[in-house]
Amino acid sequence: MVKKVRDTEDFLHHIYIHMNEVGHFVLFSGITMYQFVQNAGPLQNLLLLKHEYKDSSFNIHTQLEFVPDEEVFSFTKEFMDNPTDLRWIDFTDERRLNMLSPQEQAELLYIGHKKESIRSPFYYQLQNRFVYLSNEDESITKIYFRELDDSFQLVVNILNQVVRNKENGAPFWRRKQKERFPELTMAQLISHKPMLKEGVLLSLYKVEKTKLTYDLEIRFLPESIYPDEIWDELTTVIKQSPDKTIRF
Incomplete structure (x- = not known):
């Protein structure tokens, strides 16, 4: 037969998966933001490095907008049917966000602009687990993982x-x-x-x-x-x- x-x-x-073990990031294709939020485990607050979200909160210290943890799912649903260029880093609470130094804030702006980090993108102040960097149609998503597993x-x-x-x-x-x-x-x-x-x-x-x-x-x-x-x-x-x- x-x-x-x-x-x-x-x-x-x-x-699609291409893992960079040294850089602690993975390139994906075929994964959406919605799938990530559903399957990555509970997410903390999200500091937005590039976005088109209209209902975000504003942090005076960094002059950046963020999404509180209780609004993450609503934030995700916003882009389910309309993917957009989206870049964010998670953080534990706004008090720790206010502890970021000028150098660290500059590094975050660089990540948001270039989609790559100058040094390790995992900050003591933020206690972040991820850095999420997608393009407009989600055809390529680059995600840094504190724990690569x-x-x-x-x-x-x-x-x-x-x-x-x-x-x-x-x-x-x-x-x-x-x-x-x-x-x-x-x-x-x-x-x-x-x-x-x-x-x-x-x-x-x-x-x-x-x-x-x-x-x-x-x-x-x-x-x-x-x-x-x-x-x-x-x-x-x-x-x-x-x-x-x-x-x-």
Whole structure:
């Protein structure tokens, strides 16, 4: 029997990852701000370095606007259907924000303008976990992680959410109890960490003719394809055999 050639519609989700372990950041494509907020864990207040949000609060010391933690979800919903150039850094409370030195404030302005840091972008005063830097159409998102393993947890959470959404959408007579849904684990993804440093496309696929099984296919991307061009070349990329497959 001739093996069926998969089409883009056969896959449930794609995420591009290129990890820079030294710089403590990851380049993503295929992740939205909404997905990040849903799956990165509870977020603190957000200091806005570049934005078009009209309902933000204002910090006199830094002369920058911010989003209080209780308004983060509303802030995120604002851009669900209208992505925008968005750059922010989280912080614990405004009292600590007021302790930033002129040098540190200048560094934040540089990050917001250049989307790169002069030195480590994790500040004692802010106690921040992330620096989030996306372009207007979210085709490339650069995220600094204080704990780089949080990037693995983010991806695992997003893909497992896709699986849950898929299974919850099945006819009621085929649904399984939530605890029986397959789940990708941190250990499975971290075991492929060396590959993620090279730039890969993760593609989630439901295995047919099984009770409940999913494959996460990992493909090295050709050097000729830039992250923001992946979706134009997706049909060609997925025709290539995966370099590795994680089954769960």
